Amino acid sequence: ETGVTxxxxxxxxxxxxxxxxxxxxxxxxxxxxxxxxxxxxxPQFIFQYYREEENGRGNFPPRFSGLQFPNYSxxxxxxxxxxxxxxxxxxxxxxxxxxxxxLFFGSGTQLSVL
Amino acid sequence: DQQVKQNSPSLSVQEGRxxxxxxxxxxxxxxxxLWYKKYPAEGPTFLISIxxxxxxxxxGRFTVFLNKSAKHxxxxxxxxxxxxxxxxxxxxxxxxxxxxxxxxxxxxxQLKVEL
Numbered sequence: 001e002t003g004v005t006x007x008x009x010x011x012x013x014x015x016x017x018x019x020x021x022x023x024x025x026x027x028x029x030x031x032x033x034x035x036x037x038x039x040x041x042x043p044q045f046i047f048q049y050y051r052e053e054e055n056g057r058g059n060f061p062p063r064f065s066g067l068q069f070p071n072y073s074x075x076x077x078x079x080x081x082x083x084x085x086x087x088x089x090x091x092x093x094x095x096x097x098x099x100x101x102x103l104f105f106g107s108g109t110q111l112s113v114l
Numbered sequence: 115d116q117q118v119k120q121n122s123p124s125l126s127v128q129e130g131r132x133x134x135x136x137x138x139x140x141x142x143x144x145x146x147x148l149w150y151k152k153y154p155a156e157g158p159t160f161l162i163s164i165x166x167x168x169x170x171x172x173x174g175r176f177t178v179f180l181n182k183s184a185k186h187x188x189x190x191x192x193x194x195x196x197x198x199x200x201x202x203x204x205x206x207x208x209x210x211x212x213x214x215x216x217x218x219x220x221x222x223x224q225l226k227v228e229l
Contacts, residue, residue: 042219056210097214100146105157
């Protein structure tokens with residue numbers, strides 16, 4: 001059983017650029033969530049997708065957007081990058097969106113904005 | 115506003131002894147809690163969870179205790195092993211308006227188990 005995979009593992013961008021991060025969910029999982037983990041902080045919820053629809057969103061501006069595809073893989077897009085967007089971006093999948101369903105995390109994409 | 119707090123950034127314990135990691139929360143609407151463990155260069159992995167209808171849940175060497183009146187939970191690891199050295203995150207599950215759930219994490223506690 002393949003786990004959650006994210007690409008790329010590391011990325012360096014400059015302020016104002018746009019970035020796309022990718023995530024393949026674990027086999028059989030239809031729900032994908034994205035989290036941002038800044039240095040020294042816990043992961044913060046960005047948004048969740050269930051069967052290709054956004055299911056809920058955290059306190060992030062509209063320049064953070066996402067997609068979920070029919071195979072349940074997902075993308076996180078960030079426009080107009082700011083220095084504070086430098087963080088580890090974690091994707092997590094779950095078998096369904098039941099509220100007590102545990103999440104399975106990928107290893108993350110480390111984004112540096114210069 | 116930090117709704118889930120882990121006030122100890124680090125903890126050092128000798129191998130074989132008990133490790134106790136603490137977590138406090140402020141939102142009384144939280145009713146399901148989880149602990150995740152994270153090694154460097156890996157994503158967090160689920161460890162153990164507890165529902166608010168219980169005050170204790172045990173899984174092998176790991177036990178989580180919940181004190182709802184104090185809005186406090188703790189993770190006990192007995193006996194501690196060097197492989198337990200990692201960052202431990204406490205998380206609370208909240209409902210999304212669209213029907214799913216999101217996790218609110220604490221800032222983590224770095225556990226080091228020494229030989």
